[in-house]
Amino acid sequence: MNYYSLNNKNTKVSFQEAVIQGLAPDRGLYFPEKIAPLSQSFFDTIENLSNEEIAFEVIKQFVGNEIPEIELKQIVAETLCFDFPCVSVEENVYSLELYHGPTMAFKDVGARFMSRCLAYFNKGKDLKNTVLVATSGDTGGAVASGFLGVKGVEVVILYPSGKVSDIQERQLTTLGQNITALEVDGVFDDCQDMVKQAFLDSDLKYKNLTSANSINIARWLPQMFYFFFAYKALKKYNKPLIVSCPSGNFGNICAGILAKKLGLPLTHFVAATNANDTVSKFLENGIYDAKPSVATISNAMDVGNPSNFIRIQEMYSNDLKEFSKDFSSYSFTDEETKSAMKDIFSNTGYIAEPHGAVGYLGLKKELKKHPNCIGIFLETAHPIKFLDVVEPVLNITLEIPKQIESVLGKEKIRVKINSYNELKQFLIQ
Ligand SMILES: *Cc1c(COP(=O)(O)O)cnc(C)c1O
Numbered sequence: 001m002n003y004y005s006l007n008n009k010n011t012k013v014s015f016q017e018a019v020i021q022g023l024a025p026d027r028g029l030y031f032p033e034k035i036a037p038l039s040q041s042f043f044d045t046i047e048n049l050s051n052e053e054i055a056f057e058v059i060k061q062f063v064g065n066e067i068p069e070i071e072l073k074q075i076v077a078e079t080l081c082f083d084f085p086c087v088s089v090e091e092n093v094y095s096l097e098l099y100h101g102p103t104m105a106f107k108d109v110g111a112r113f114m115s116r117c118l119a120y121f122n123k124g125k126d127l128k129n130t131v132l133v134a135t136s137g138d139t140g141g142a143v144a145s146g147f148l149g150v151k152g153v154e155v156v157i158l159y160p161s162g163k164v165s166d167i168q169e170r171q172l173t174t175l176g177q178n179i180t181a182l183e184v185d186g187v188f189d190d191c192q193d194m195v196k197q198a199f200l201d202s203d204l205k206y207k208n209l210t211s212a213n214s215i216n217i218a219r220w221l222p223q224m225f226y227f228f229f230a231y232k233a234l235k236k237y238n239k240p241l242i243v244s245c246p247s248g249n250f251g252n253i254c255a256g257i258l259a260k261k262l263g264l265p266l267t268h269f270v271a272a273t274n275a276n277d278t279v280s281k282f283l284e285n286g287i288y289d290a291k292p293s294v295a296t297i298s299n300a301m302d303v304g305n306p307s308n309f310i311r312i313q314e315m316y317s318n319d320l321k322e323f324s325k326d327f328s329s330y331s332f333t334d335e336e337t338k339s340a341m342k343d344i345f346s347n348t349g350y351i352a353e354p355h356g357a358v359g360y361l362g363l364k365k366e367l368k369k370h371p372n373c374i375g376i377f378l379e380t381a382h383p384i385k386f387l388d389v390v391e392p393v394l395n396i397t398l399e400i401p402k403q404i405e406s407v408l409g410k411e412k413i414r415v416k417i418n419s420y421n422e423l424k425q426f427l428i429q
Pocket of ligand 1: 139246249300380
């Protein structure tokens with residue numbers, strides 16, 4: 001399978017090159033050259049297939065013959081080593097829980113898939129890749145865990161000092177082996193800027209730097225799996241399905257739309273956002289006005305210029321009218337989010353963390369227009385990951401899951417840096 005750069009359709013690379021490069025040399029995002037719908041019989045019998053079998057069918061055309069079937073099946077099995085329950089919250093409203101993986105963040109799936117693809121490509125070679133990633137909290141832990149012990153890959157994670165929670169910091173700093181955490185004296189944007197500068201630095205070319213956020217196709221594409229799992233769980237009700245994704249960089253929802261292109265019968269998508277409302281404003285007035293990000297309680301979605309939105313526009317050939325038929329976007333304040341968390345909890349007993357609650361709000365708004373549909377919102381993190389918000393808002397004490405308990409007692413090991421030069425020196429030595 002070939003991928004083209006969204007900055008220039010004549011720039012084409014293989015799956016392997018796209019994974020290793022992350023971003024195209026012209027700074028464009030890669031996009032698959034062909035999207036072939038899956039067969040009707042696949043959808044007719046999906047409830048008889050395991051998650052692994054579904055995922056293999058979904059991903060295989062995007063990898064092509066670059067990873068042999070038997071190895072790709074192994075990668076998929078290792079990626080999906082946990083459950084994706086679709087939990088009934090209230091009548092016709094379901095939560096698809098994506099947080100049962102090793103770091104309790106939905107980004108575990110993409111990180112595990114990407115790391116194993118890189119490991120396959122490096123097998124038997126002297127090649128070494130360095131994965132460089134800036135995190136505001138959740139991504140770093142999933143990448144650290146997903147890449148732990150993967151041969152031929154060094155992982156360097158930059159995080160802003162004092163700006164991530166204690167649990168998140170421990171998930172980044174306690175693993176050792178091929179994972180190094182750099183504590184940056186600054187905010188998330190400073191970490192991000194340093195990472196971008198490193199990618200452009202010709203002195204570092206020999207380090208084979210790559211990114212592990214959703215611009216990388218190997219992190220983005222496997223997120224399609226969730227939408228197939230939701231369909232498998234709810235198909236029996238024989239009603240049209242609406243999915244609401246709490247959205248930041250729009251990687252997840254973009255994967256959902258790609259799943260629809262493969263024939264998955266989802267009726268409508270909602271991109272639910274916090275105060276970072278660039279896309280909902282665009283749908284209102286047709287003007288895409290990227291803004292600096294605003295800090296909110298659903299901080300993994302504090303993105304003012306969502307990088308994957310351009311991929312969504314590509315799938316609709318930039319036709320806003322066609323796009324609006326399948327897609328809505330709504331923005332919610334922190335106050336609305338907190339009161340949704342309280343309402344869900346007092347009405348149903350379900351504990352939603354702030355990102356899931358934003359997804360819920362978007363779903364409820366859209367369901368008003370489609371009363372005959374079933375709605376699904378994605379719950380993208382375990383409440384414990386955002387306990388600083390969940391506990392005071394719901395006035396409860398959360399139990400600590402075993403995945404989290406295992407990092408709490410470990411010693412944090414990190415290197416402090418405060419300039420790009422220090423990052424560069426670190427990478428070179
Ligand atoms: C990353 C993240 C999101 C946003 O996902 P995108 O694919 O960037 O839109 C939502 N919730 C949580 C908890 C996240 O970590």
